[in-house]
Amino acid sequence: MNVVETIERSVIQTENLQFYYGTHHALKNINLKFEEKKITALIGPSGCGKSTFLRTMNRMNDLIPGVRTEGAIWIGNENITEPSIDPVELRKKVGMVFQHASVFPFSIYENIAYGPRTHGERNKKVLDEIVEENLRAAALWDEVKDHLDHPATGLSGGQQQRLTIARTLATKPEILLMDEPTSALDPISTAKVEDLIRTLKERYTIIIVTHNMQQAARISDFTAFFLNGEVKEYGQTATLFSNPLFSETKDYIAGKFG
Amino acid sequence: MSAKSTDRLATAGLYVIVGIIITVLAGLLGFVFVKGIPQLSWQFITTPPQIFKEGGGVGPQLFNSFYLLVLTLMIAVPIAIGAGIYLAEYARDHWIIRCIRVLIEVLSSLPSIVVGLFGFLFFVLYMGWGFSILSGAFALSLFNLPLLVRVVEQSIRNIPKSQREAGWALGFSKWETITTIILPAALPGIVTGVILASGRVFGEAAALIYTAGMSTPIIDFTNWNPLSPTSPLNPFRPAETLAVHIWKINGEGIMPDAAAISDGAAALLIISILFFNFTSRFIGNLMFKKMGAN
Ligand SMILES: Nc1ncnc2c1ncn2[C@@H]1O[C@H](COP(=O)(O)OP(=O)(O)OP(=O)(O)O)[C@@H](O)[C@H]1O
Numbered sequence: 128m129n130v131v132e133t134i135e136r137s138v139i140q141t142e143n144l145q146f147y148y149g150t151h152h153a154l155k156n157i158n159l160k161f162e163e164k165k166i167t168a169l170i171g172p173s174g175c176g177k178s179t180f181l182r183t184m185n186r187m188n189d190l191i192p193g194v195r196t197e198g199a200i201w202i203g204n205e206n207i208t209e210p211s212i213d214p215v216e217l218r219k220k221v222g223m224v225f226q227h228a229s230v231f232p233f234s235i236y237e238n239i240a241y242g243p244r245t246h247g248e249r250n251k252k253v254l255d256e257i258v259e260e261n262l263r264a265a266a267l268w269d270e271v272k273d274h275l276d277h278p279a280t281g282l283s284g285g286q287q288q289r290l291t292i293a294r295t296l297a298t299k300p301e302i303l304l305m306d307e308p309t310s311a312l313d314p315i316s317t318a319k320v321e322d323l324i325r326t327l328k329e330r331y332t333i334i335i336v337t338h339n340m341q342q343a344a345r346i347s348d349f350t351a352f353f354l355n356g357e358v359k360e361y362g363q364t365a366t367l368f369s370n371p372l373f374s375e376t377k378d379y380i381a382g383k384f385g
Numbered sequence: 386m387s388a389k390s391t392d393r394l395a396t397a398g399l400y401v402i403v404g405i406i407i408t409v410l411a412g413l414l415g416f417v418f419v420k421g422i423p424q425l426s427w428q429f430i431t432t433p434p435q436i437f438k439e440g441g442g443v444g445p446q447l448f449n450s451f452y453l454l455v456l457t458l459m460i461a462v463p464i465a466i467g468a469g470i471y472l473a474e475y476a477r478d479h480w481i482i483r484c485i486r487v488l489i490e491v492l493s494s495l496p497s498i499v500v501g502l503f504g505f506l507f508f509v510l511y512m513g514w515g516f517s518i519l520s521g522a523f524a525l526s527l528f529n530l531p532l533l534v535r536v537v538e539q540s541i542r543n544i545p546k547s548q549r550e551a552g553w554a555l556g557f558s559k560w561e562t563i564t565t566i567i568l569p570a571a572l573p574g575i576v577t578g579v580i581l582a583s584g585r586v587f588g589e590a591a592a593l594i595y596t597a598g599m600s601t602p603i604i605d606f607t608n609w610n611p612l613s614p615t616s617p618l619n620p621f622r623p624a625e626t627l628a629v630h631i632w633k634i635n636g637e638g639i640m641p642d643a644a645a646i647s648d649g650a651a652a653l654l655i656i657s658i659l660f661f662n663f664t665s666r667f668i669g670n671l672m673f674k675k676m677g678a679n
């Protein structure tokens with residue numbers, strides 16, 4: 128396991144991170160640094176622990192009974208695995224987008240306004256602005272601005288995914304975790320979401336799980352290759368794809384297993 | 386016999402069974418309606434009954450049925466929502482929880498007369514509320530809670546896990562996620578259940594005989610002060626409902642037109658219950674549409 132030396136301003140760093148589902152040791156000694164305002168792709172065969180790793184960073188795994196985390200995850204200068212960290216507050220800073228867009232069965236407007244309102248914003252004008260700003264940021268505004276009151280479930284799959292991204296942005300996160308955000312989408316919607324992710328890089332640190340090697344190559348700056356709960360190889364995407372250190376990495380990228 | 390003819394035979398068998406059920410139902414409804422609907426008139430549904438003379442109505446009884454229904458729902462629905470949320474979202478698999486579930490099952494299969502007798506001992510005598518709407522409402526709440534709790538729990542469980550995770554990932558506490566995402570999404574199912582329970586409350590007699598009583602004092606429909614003894618809203622007055630009234634006049638009605646009144650009241654009762662069933666579907670559908678679910 129080699130830590131990337133070029134990373135200087137890391138915002139997230141894991142230290143000997145171990146994770147267990149009961150007795151199943153799902154993450155083994157993960158030491159990774161993620162650079163600020165860059166996109167890092169997590170790749171690896173099914174079941175190797177990518178989602179588990181992503182979910183340790185916003186403590187979503189806490190909600191599963193019988194799990195255990197060891198080691199540290201530093202975000203800024205806080206170790207977020209400490210019991211003193213409130214996971215609810217943490218999740219406002221560390222946003223997450225899922226594989227299947229789970230829009231709420233409310234209107235498009237409500238899907239975005241819902242978060243800020245529950246977090247205390249009551250001013251209708253401010254909420255209007257938040258909705259517009261984040262729909263624009265998610266490149267969805269032009270498509271939906273005339274029917275914000277329509278049910279969000281009526282949108283296409285790609286639009287729904289961009290809506291969930293807008294919804295996540297509305298809680299003003301600093302870090303975005305994305306778990307296979309385009310794997311349920313058609314190629315055109317995928318291209319739109321990828322464009323969006325690239326523009327989001329200016330403001331957010333992004334970690335994205337993907338099974339699509341071209342996608343990882345197209346959008347990410349760094350790539351971590353997971354295998355059986357361990358990080359087998361980590362480096363700049365261009366290097367890792369053109370010059371992998373390990374034969375497993377090479378075979379996986381070439382589609383020989385996974 | 387070839388697979389095809391077995392299939393035909395089975396299909397024919399099922400049609401016959403369905404046919405029998407529909408005939409029995411239609412016969413029952415037809416019988417009640419043919420005998421009862423001619424008795425219905427504005428005067429019948431607004432005036433009080435006569436004890437010795439012809440031409441009495443069922444006005445107070447109809448009002449009592451609705452009032453009892455409202456009170457029962459006001460008691461039972463909040464409890465059911467609380468218990469349903471707990472069972473669906475918080476309860477772990479533990480022997481105490483399993484006991485609670487068994488108790489709910491048992492309670493849901495208690496005959497209503499038993500619930501009525503319990504209500505008599507506890508609410509009427511022990512609590513000292515006498516034969517009153519309040520005693521009746523509590524007894525019926527007890528009677529309907531198991532059904533309601535199960536409906537609420539099931540409606541909540543039907544909301545996919547992804548919705549909860551989406552809420553948590555946005556930085557909502559578990560409670561915020563439940564109250565602002567899960568409950569609104571589960572509302573159509575809950576409403577359907579509540580209205581079906583309403584039908585049961587409206588048609589219930591056995592549990593009310595010993596709790597809400599079999600008489601209605603003279604009430605003054607212009608007096609809406611709930612504390613006044615002659616007010617229809619007074620929860621401590623006895624209140625005979627439509628269903629109890631039917632039961633009573635069939636047993637001891639001494640007015641000359643007792644049979645006709647009981648027919649009319651029966652038709653009125655069934656119309657009200659059908660009304661609940663259809664509104665339940667209608668409101669449920671409306672909510673599904675409004676919430677954008679498909
Ligand atoms: N809730 C859970 N309880 C128990 N074991 C789990 C749970 N979730 C995942 N696992 C196990 O942990 C391991 C890693 O799973 P994880 O979902 O992180 O893999 P992944 O790399 O995201 O796979 P995929 O590419 O298929 O999404 C797997 O062996 C899986 O069976």
Ligand SMILES: [Mg+2]
Pocket residue numbers: 177178179306
């Ligand atoms: Mg996964």
